[in-house]
Amino acid sequence: MDTGRIDELVRTRIETVEELEAVVGVPTPAILEKHTTFTTPLMREYIEQARFFVLATSDADGNCDCSPRGDLISKVLFPDDKTLVLPDRPGNRRADSYRNILENPHVGILFLVPGVDEVVRVNGRASLSSDPGLLAELAMSGKPAQLAVIVQIDEAYLHCARAILRAKLWDPETWVEPESVPSLRDILAEQHNLKHEDLEPARQERYRAELY
Template identity: 35%
Template sequence: MDTPADDVLAAYRAASQRVLDKVIHRLDEHCTAFIGLSPFATLATASADGWPDVSPRGGDPGFVRVLDEATLVLPDRQGNNRVDSLKNLAGNPRAALMFFVPGIDETLRVYGTATLLPADALDLDLTDFGRAPLSVTVLRVERAYFQCSKAVMRSGLWDPERRVERSVFPPFSQVLRDHCRDASVPEESVLRAGLLEEL
């Protein structure tokens, strides 16, 4: 018997052959160039029992290194020490990265199997913003493909006229005070001066 989900999925037409064919199983020159331009990516993981997590990652353009057509290196910068993604990878090594390049509407998806290593395990200078990583995630690439521009175009993500003024949303310090019920959270200027990564 069909489930409601089956009924919903039945409403979609089949993906075209070109959409299926764009999936490759390595990083070609276009993937490599795009990653080299990207200062921002999202990392998707799931725990051993299936709970998903998605985490932002950022740095100088090319902060994720391409070692070869089958290998990426993602440095992990010190942050709030929740290490949700790393805990997930320790129990379930499957991961996905989505790369963004400001000004380009297409995105790049890369899927693979991850290995966690100490930062000094690789003979690479991974210093970014004056800081060395505490660990690295080495992703063995299994699939990669470019996502079409529709979602980014619809969102107007790179359109300066659709940029939201920061003043329309409370400062992060206020959000933290409310969420944590903690009146001792410092003012925004203090957070921005160097404490933000601890929160």
Template identity: 40%
Template sequence: MSKIKETIKSEDELREILGTPSKLVENKVITYLDGNCIEFLAKSPFLVMSTANENGACDASPRGDAPGFVHVLDEKHLVIPERPGNKRIDSMRNILTNPSVGLIFIIPGLEETLRINGRAEIIKDEELLQKMEAQGKIPLLGICVEVEECFIHCAKAFKRSKLWDPESWTNQKNLPSPAKILSEHAKIPNQEVQKLLQESYTKRLY
């Protein structure tokens, strides 16, 4: 039985508690990539992509490479190269049954982010994929997103978390151990996990 006693059931309830957005917030959304957004993408080395399958089960996946790794086709389309990963292909399997995606682009040191919502498809256009070559490797596939919404997201979350402030960071010695977590979850010895991770990061990055 849930320990939650009260929940919100309607947008009216939400608005009563949280209020309505300002005119700036209401009017900031555009439906295409203008020069400002294209410049932002050219300087962004990292994004998080949110997808959901046909049943609504969600997934959020990071993507990263050198700044500008996302290729802008035109004001309505961008392509994210599919670099080698863990072969779960969660995002792409979701896109096959539900093309709606949400993207958040991040630039290190900048507290505002760029959000893009749209519809995606998986592409294997060789001529296009060649333009996204990195470290001598051409991606096998790409994710093309048709832009439906594009807007700047405010910096409050980054300011509250002090994400870019090194003085707020946890000491390296006190960070969680990904190898330990993987070892316990996958029931594989820690040393073997560390070896597998090292091989993956050094030999299969591209």
């Protein structure tokens, strides 16, 4: 896309709610009121089977981060219907999500169950805990969690299946061959002008053997 085209798009950008609603329409009262400030038993059962989730955070200036999380068996805890607890596992130590939470507690979480089209979304306020007993409850493969993320729920609701259906996310016939997707090694080499021989072999990164 050339610079002239970008300038044209800037001139036609949407800047008001009225302009937005003229394009996407006005939500019905049922949609506006579909969230609750608590989880229900069935919603908790869904989340307990959602072994993959995405945690969205932002810092005090509004700079955003979105981090994928997962375990083969979900370890999300529910002390009560207005609170959930997420485990933290070993990573690269940047801890972007947690640095953000220390500045701005507001988080959004997207829970997915493999093979299920609908999604559960939770928005709330998070804090971090290193309580040994709690970390032990969140253990996986015999190893306690590094941290616990305690979320006080502000909104919990279902998200319809349209995005999953459009992407055919769970349909193996639509999946590409992994070898056709650029590897982490190749992307890093291009991004930082590095030599391939200075990096780990493609798709054999050391972290794959050090999940816990």
